[in-house]
Structures are given as C-alpha cells and as structure tokens.
Amino acid sequence: MIKKETMIIEAINRIALDTVEMVAANPYISKTAIPGQFLHVAIQGHTLRRPISIADIDREKETVTILFKIVGSGTEQLAALSPGMTFNVLGPSGNGFNTANKDKTSVLLIGGGIGVPPLYYLGKTLADIDAEIISILGFQTKANVFYEERFRELGETYIVTDDGSYGKKGFVTDIIETVGQFDSYYTCGPLPMLKAITAMLPGTPGMISLEQRMGCGVGACMACVIPSEEPGGYKKICSDGPVFYAEEVSL
Structure with a gap:
C-alpha cells in the first residue's frame, strides 16, 4: 500500500x-x-x-x-x-521483482548506471534463498563505479565501462555470452540497454525495470505509459511497473 x-x-x-x-x-x-x-x-x-x-x-x-x-x-x-x-x-x-521459485537457481543481474541500485536489494533477497548470483554492472567510466564490492559479496561480478578505464571495455551485452549458464535474468538501466538485452535473450525468463520520469506516480495522469503486448495496449510504468516481464511490454 x-x-x-x-x-x-x-x-x-x-x-x-x-x-x-x-x-x-x-x-x-x-x-x-x-x-x-x-x-x-x-x-x-x-x-x-x-x-x-x-x-x-x-x-x-x-x-x-x-x-x-x-x-x-x-x-x-x-x-x-x-x-x-x-x-x-x-x-x-510500484510493482517490484518476482523472486518466487528462484531458490537454488542461477540468476543473472544486469545493471547500467543508476539502474544498478535496485538490483542490489534484489540480489541480497535472492542470495537469502540460496540463488546463485552473477552480476554484470555497466558504467560510463571508472569514476562512475559504485557498489562493486557489495555485489562481489553476493557472487561473481563483472564490471564494464564505456571507455575501458576500469573493468572490461564495452557494453554489458558484450559480457553476457561469457558468463556461462543461468536460469533467468533481471535487468535495469537505459532503454537502449534493455532493448539489446531482451533481443539477445529471447526465450530466457527475464524481468526488466524501466527508468522513467513520472507525473503523479500513482497511475492517474497517464504520463508514463509504455506499449504493451497485453489487452489494452499500454501499461503505466509507475503503477503497473516499473518492473515488467520481458515479454510483457514493447520497448
């Protein structure tokens, strides 16, 4: 409530x-x-x-x-x-991530920039039910990196920077194919990053969290809608989201 x-x-x-x-x-x-x-x-x-x-x-x-x-x-x-x-x-x-039935499974967390923070609380919650946590965190430069050690306490963690000043150079999508097998993924970050990830992982169970400026924040003003594959045609990011199943919305 x-x-x-x-x-x-x-x-x-x-x-x-x-x-x-x-x-x-x-x-x-x-x-x-x-x-x-x-x-x-x-x-x-x-x-x-x-x-x-x-x-x-x-x-x-x-x-x-x-x-x-x-x-x-x-x-x-x-x-x-x-x-x-x-x-x-x-x-x-808003509505958060569904963590049901993730105990003792392998989960990939993919965060970009200020999309990293909600994945930390999620990772802690999943770790508490013995899920294996793999994290890929993307930042612009070394100066922008935060929470690296906290994620490493949860499991294997990869850092990616746009300019290569820290960790691997490139984008989070460059790392996904190198991390091995995982059962599902959760991601939050800029829209182009989310589009690339969902296109790269069709058929893999996933949830995405959308970053969006809002008006009322309670679903009344219709200022933060996104096209949906479900009846009605649109979802409100503030009240239906910000977290959606990957196949639920059209990015």
Missing part, C-alpha cells in the same frame, strides 16, 4: 561521480518494501516528485537506502540535505 511518509536522514555520502547514497529511517517503508519498488520523493519548490529506486532495506534498523545521480536542481537540492533533516515521499511505490 502506497502511503505518504516522512523519511529521517541518517547518513548521506557521495559514493561516485555525481552519485549520492542516502540512508533514511522510516518504519513503514522499511518493513513493507520489496525489491524493485521506488520512492516518489517530494523536493521543496519543485512541482513534480522524483522517482528513486530502493537500493537496500534494513528491517531491524528500520532504514531505507536510496541512490541517485545529481542531474539538475532538484537532485542537487536533495543531495544538499544533512543527517537529521527530513523529506516527504510516497511509497513504497
């Missing part, structure tokens, strides 16, 4: 180039959120909220971790907040 909630900041740090990690406390969201859901964050002076994926949850400490990239005045304002300050969100929002 989506609720309007207040988050209390416990820690905030820049962990890569223009990339901020924020840990904030909220009892309701920390106990109810599932991997793939997001927070719709209100920023003072800005009409539209910002959708930010949930990167991690600590149910005992009742905290939620989000990561976001500074790309404009709204995210600059959010990055300027300090521990002890509060901000307002709607959440947990």
